[in-house]
Amino acid sequence: MNRYGLLGKNISYSFSQGYFTKKFKALGLNDHSYENFDIQKIDALKNVLAQDNLKGLNVTIPYKQDVIPYLDELDAKAEKIGAVNTIQFTKNGLKGFNTDAYGFQKSLEPFLKSHHKNALILGTGGASKAVRFVLDELGIANTYVSRSKKQGQYTYQELDENIIAENTLIINCSPLGTYPDVEDKPQIPYQYIGAKHLLYDLIYNPEKTSFLASGEAKGATICNGLNMLEHQAEKTWEIWNNV
CATH class of the missing domain: 3.40.50.720 (NAD(P)-binding Rossmann-like Domain)
Known part of the structure; x- marks a missing residue:
């Protein structure tokens, strides 16, 4: 299973989960799932990252800035903006992007x-x-x-x-x-x-x-x-x- 998800706080309303679940279905990607990782403090991110088969994360309120110290690399645009809403899992570690802009x-x-x-x-x-x-x-x-x-x-x-x-x-x-x-x-x-x-x-x-x-x-x-x-x-x- 290829797992994706959204990192945030009190995020039961997440747009992303509905959007990607529908997208995976439309593309016939039955081995893909999207879930909400609802954490009360950013240091709980370590527990999320320890899970198996994670392939990518989105980040929402209130962690778009707090997540940066946990990343290995920042895309130039994300670095300039100072906020991350997308994490790519690469062979060199975690890379942060900003697609909000x-x-x-x-x-x-x-x-x-x-x-x-x-x-x-x-x-x-x-x-x-x-x-x-x-x-x-x-x-x-x-x-x-x-x-x-x-x-x-x-x-x-x-x-x-x-x-x-x-x-x-x-x-x-x-x-x-x-x-x-x-x-x-x-x-x-x-x-x-x-x-x-x-x-x-x-x-x-x-x-x-x-x-x-x-x-x-x-x-x-x-x-x-x-x-x-x-x-x-x-x-x-x-x-x-x-x-």
């Missing part, structure tokens, strides 16, 4: 207009690093928004009409609004959102988060993270198979 770029580009020159990134976790990497590559100026004050970032309290008007692309990288807490949303001044805005939420469950619904009500274009996950999963499969 690829998935995010592929899913964002169809929605971009020429006026999307400035972006706000809500949240500063592992996924936000891939988002920033892509925005930098695309030449879109971007600023992190966080609950605590740090240099070069905004706090949610600081967001005003001018900042919202200037930043017509707003990306939620925080877990706020994920099922079952579907009423939650980042505390931004939604009253200043308008038709020029594009709101992108990395969350895909629910399909339309409170963040996206609030933006849509103000005329904004909205996009959730499902397409990003599909793109990054396909890229992951290529990495595992050395395509």
